[in-house]
Amino acid sequence: MTKAGVASRTAGTHPPAKADAAAWLAVFAGSLGAFMATLDISIVNSALPTIQGEIGASGTEGTWIATSYLVAEIIIIPLSAWLERVLGLRTLLLIATVLFTAFSMVCGLSTNLTMMIIGRAGQGITGGALIPTAMTIIATRLPPHQQPIGTAMFGVTAILGPVLGPLIGGWLTESISWHYAFFLNLPVGILLVTLLMLGLPHQKARLGDLLRADWLGIAGLALGLGGLTVVLEEGQREQWFQSSEIIQLTAVTILGFGLLFAGQFLSERPVIRLRLLLDRQFGSVALMGVVIGMVIYGTSYLIPQFLAAIANYNALQAGKVVLLSGIPSLILLPFTPLLIRHVDIRIAVAAGLAILAVSCWIDTTLTAQSTGGAFVESQLLRGTGTILAFVFLNQAAVSSVASKYAADAAGIFNAARNIGGSLALAAIATLQDQRNWLHTRRIEETFNANSVDVQSYLAGLAQALGSPDAALRLVARTMQRDALVMTYNDLFWLLAVGILAVMPLVLFLRPLPKGVSLAAGH
Incomplete structure (x- = not known):
């Protein structure tokens, strides 16, 4: 060599x-x-x-x-x-x-x-x-x-x-x-x-x-880091631990990190x-x-x-x-x-x-x-x-x-x-x-449909757009954008x-x- x-x-x-x-x-x-x-x-x-x-x-x-x-x-x-x-x-x-x-x-x-x-x-x-x-x-x-x-x-x-x-x-x-x-x-x-x-x-x-x-460590890295990222990525959409999938992936993550730590002690070169x-x-x-x-x-x-x-x-x-x-x-x-x-x-x-x-x-x-x-x-x-x-x-x-x-x-x-x-x-x-979601709800709370000002604003907007439905859709889009x-x-x-x-x-x-x-x- x-x-x-x-x-x-x-x-x-x-x-x-x-x-x-x-x-x-x-x-x-x-x-x-x-x-x-x-x-x-x-x-x-x-x-x-x-x-x-x-x-x-x-x-x-x-x-x-x-x-x-x-x-x-x-x-x-x-x-x-x-x-x-x-x-x-x-x-x-x-x-x-x-x-x-x-x-x-x-x-x-x-x-x-x-x-x-x-x-x-x-x-x-x-x-x-x-x-x-x-x-x-x-x-x-x-x-x-x-x-x-x-x-x-x-x-x-x-x-x-x-x-x-x-x-x-x-x-x-x-x-x-x-x-x-x-x-x-x-x-x-x-x-x-x-x-x-x-x-x-x-x-x-x-x-x-x-x-x-160190095959324990290699397997642990793949399972631990991979599982952790999937849990973080999918947790919100799957309602976290209400989902059996997230529970299983969390178990895989824990197992992975356990194998990784085991390799630290059992392998000559982790x-x-x-x-x-x-x-x-x-x-x-x-x-x-x-x-x-x-x-x-x-x-x-x-x-x-x-x-x-x-x-x-x-x-x-x-x-x-x-x-x-x-x-x-x-x-x-x-x-x-x-x-x-x-x-x-x-x-x-x-x-x-x-x-x-x-x-x-x-x-x-x-x-x-x-x-x-x-x-x-x-x-x-x-x-x-x-x-x-x-x-x-x-x-x-x-x-x-x-x-x-x-x-x-x-x-x-x-x-x-x-x-x-x-x-x-x-x-x-x-x-x-x-x-x-939080900001959308807060904006909605400040938007009182019974308010005279709100009613006047929507009426003017509906007149400008030619349709009450179009006015409501525009308001909804504006609220979503601001949120x-x-x-x-x-x-x-x-x-x-x-x-x-x-x-x-x-x-x-x-x-x-x-x-x-x-x-x-x-």
Whole structure:
């Protein structure tokens, strides 16, 4: 096996003193793979109303198009370190890329919700391996003094993916067809396979490790995280524990987490080392990662939905608004390595979280007349806060534990971010129904049908519209619209409160080591 091959298998192995062209090709391939995988998380958001209509899915069912991807990705990310040891880095990435592209074609050809969910889940399972392994490539193929550049590339692609997704998906939907939001992955997949073949050496597979795998933990991850997300997603619609389905899924979730914890004690090498969460710094990093994931994926879902429902924006127009948060990322990109070296992590993360909280707070004053312009200030702030918090926390995740556990640490952190996204989408589906019902009832209570003013207003409206029934329908639509606006304000308020709640955890962070370099991680 080549030295590079050995390095890629061993967390903490020293990378070469000077990166050659092949190394940079590998780094670019890793970043491109991570970008493709994160892009597809949100590429359906702005096109979701169109997709739902064409495949016959309701609004609630449509959230599964986004959630199924995240659920599958959450499960595979912590497994990436183990899969890399078994298959070798290049083989794993080649398999993941080819299958990701194939499942993208399944999504693009979907004619019903079941086919779409299968394709999206397949995308998540395979795309999940492309995100964390990008960090391994950076750590093992670049020298320490160049690793902050690789970190910046990875951080920005991970942030820009969810931001560019709605824009690209919206443009393709409006200009060609939503199917091409998935067909787009075919040329990208071919390019990625070529780069991986040129930039990474082949390593011999260790299939014998399959027999020594933590199968309890693997089964526990799938059952626990999958079951939890389904319970959160379907709970409101099924009336929670009044439904036998929710009770059964809750039991599956508990069983899954039980198996995962059992694997921590019974397996020589657990699939995911939950003990790392007991470390004060790493546990804080993981929890803040969950909240950042909620903000990144939650807002990239909420904003297109608001603009479509309230401002009658099409997919492309909504995507342009979401893209605004990517502008600060592009501006800060050249300075990110310097920030990592010279700015105290506690200051950077605290500033990032504070800016994120303010950005969400600004969006709590939306009205029925709000358009994309109402989101300009908040989106620019959101992009700035996200890159400050995410890039530093990503570095802290692998710097806060021993180098031999760096792969596990990075896997947990990336999974935490996606768990946050999954929780956000599930919570939005639940809270949107609850708060919309509540606000509708409150508006109805203030609308006294026996009031002289109300009667005069309805009479004038009926005269203008030519029909009392038309007047009543218009009033009902107006009430529903206002209730929905108030619901969106509530959701942004909850995101702001969630960010503020984890801000004190910044005090548990320790300064990054001088001359910081990445540990090999997932």
